[in-house]
Amino acid sequence: MTDAGRIVAIVPAYNEAGAIGDVVDSINAASPAYDVVVIDDGSHDDTAAIAREHGAAVVSLPYNIGIGGAVQTGFKYALERGYERAVRLDGDGQHDPGELAKLLGPIERDEADIVTGSRFVDGSGQYRPPLARRIGIIWFARIVSLLTRQRVTDTTSGFQALNRKGIALFAGDYPNDYPEVEATVLVFKHRLRLAEVPVTMRERETGRSSITLIRSIYYVLKVTLALFIAMVRKYAVPEEKVASS
Amino acid sequence: MTPVKISIAAAIASLLLILIVLELIRGRRLKERYALMWLVTGVALLVLSVWRGGLDTIAGWFGVETYPPAILFAVATLFIIIVLLHYSTVLSQLDDQNTVLAQRLALLEQRVDHVTSGTQEPPGDAS
Numbered sequence: 272m273t274d275a276g277r278i279v280a281i282v283p284a285y286n287e288a289g290a291i292g293d294v295v296d297s298i299n300a301a302s303p304a305y306d307v308v309v310i311d312d313g314s315h316d317d318t319a320a321i322a323r324e325h326g327a328a329v330v331s332l333p334y335n336i337g338i339g340g341a342v343q344t345g346f347k348y349a350l351e352r353g354y355e356r357a358v359r360l361d362g363d364g365q366h367d368p369g370e371l372a373k374l375l376g377p378i379e380r381d382e383a384d385i386v387t388g389s390r391f392v393d394g395s396g397q398y399r400p401p402l403a404r405r406i407g408i409i410w411f412a413r414i415v416s417l418l419t420r421q422r423v424t425d426t427t428s429g430f431q432a433l434n435r436k437g438i439a440l441f442a443g444d445y446p447n448d449y450p451e452v453e454a455t456v457l458v459f460k461h462r463l464r465l466a467e468v469p470v471t472m473r474e475r476e477t478g479r480s481s482i483t484l485i486r487s488i489y490y491v492l493k494v495t496l497a498l499f500i501a502m503v504r505k506y507a508v509p510e511e512k513v514a515s516s
Numbered sequence: 517m518t519p520v521k522i523s524i525a526a527a528i529a530s531l532l533l534i535l536i537v538l539e540l541i542r543g544r545r546l547k548e549r550y551a552l553m554w555l556v557t558g559v560a561l562l563v564l565s566v567w568r569g570g571l572d573t574i575a576g577w578f579g580v581e582t583y584p585p586a587i588l589f590a591v592a593t594l595f596i597i598i599v600l601l602h603y604s605t606v607l608s609q610l611d612d613q614n615t616v617l618a619q620r621l622a623l624l625e626q627r628v629d630h631v632t633s634g635t636q637e638p639p640g641d642a643s
Contacts, residue, residue, distance in 0.1 A: 328626065328630075329626065330622045331622055331625065332619070332622045333621055334618065336618050340618070340619065344623065347623060348623060348626075
């Protein structure tokens with residue numbers, strides 16, 4: 272089994288050769304307790320090689336399976352290796368590893384099973400995304416808050432910390448596009464405890480958000496449908512199965 | 517009453533469908549599991565084109581009085597929708613399985629790389 276103090280830092284990355292090196296370094300600089308694993312989602316650039324050079328473990332998917340599948344690969348990795356705690360941050364450098372300790376707080380105090388870093392929870396209003404994006408974020412926050420009967424302010428944040436229960440849940444079942452929104456409902460349905468802590472996010476370092484307007488409309492519709500389905504869906508109870516090594 | 521020519525043409529078409537499907541199964545290009553719905557479709561259409569009185573009766577049930585062969589189209593469309601829906605579920609299942617396979621492969625590959633490259637234990641893995 273893994274040393275109980277170790278925390279796995281899951282970093283999904285798709286064509287992030289320009290940012291991934293700094294991301295890995297900054298996580299390692301934040302605390303020596305993190306084992307960084309980069310999930311390379313079928314990148315066409317040197318993402319995997321650069322991450323490896325910077326000392327991260329790299330799991331390379333044979334082809335692009337989408338953000339949800341990539342993140343889930345990280346949770347499976349964490350489950351197999353016996354990690355008690357995991358953090359998840361994006362490979363483009365928008366999440367500051369310095370804030371990870373804040374995310375882990377409620378986990379360590381056993382107040383929550385899954386903690387999300389929210390850009391909106393304290394209303395500091397520092398983060399001003401473009402209008403279309405903001406509408407989408409608020410729309411999902413409202414619906415999810417309504418469905419889960421709990422105030423959720425940032426459902427699209429991929430900045431998270433989880434305990435073993437959260438890892439096992441997501442390793443067994445994780446949605447695909449815009450997975451964080453639906454995952455919130457998943458957490459609620461499985462009666463895991465969800466918490467939000469305020470964080471600030473940095474501007475993207477390289478690359479652009481892969482979302483265009485028409486795509487956003489399509490995703491908003493699709494994820495909204497998925498949300499309501501998620502409330503009535505049949506769930507397989509995820510079992511904590513650790514692959515023998 | 518259904519025109520005889522239509523009945524003959526429809527019967528030939530349904531027979532062709534059945535024969536093609538059977539041939540595809542024989543040549544192992546189609547699995548029985550996915551062929552079954554096509555065979556049911558072919559047989560249903562064949563029965564309705566040969567059994568002319570039956571087609572008229574069924575048309576009567578649905579208030580189709582002027583042109584009973586319309587029922588042939590309706591039945592064919594219904595079966596095609598069922599087949600397509602079935603394929604969508606098969607596709608979704610394959611999609612899921614494909615994702616699981618890719619994940620397993622990637623995780624195993626990572627383990628193997630660390631073992632064969634003779635480096636120290638992969639981070640965090642003391643097992």
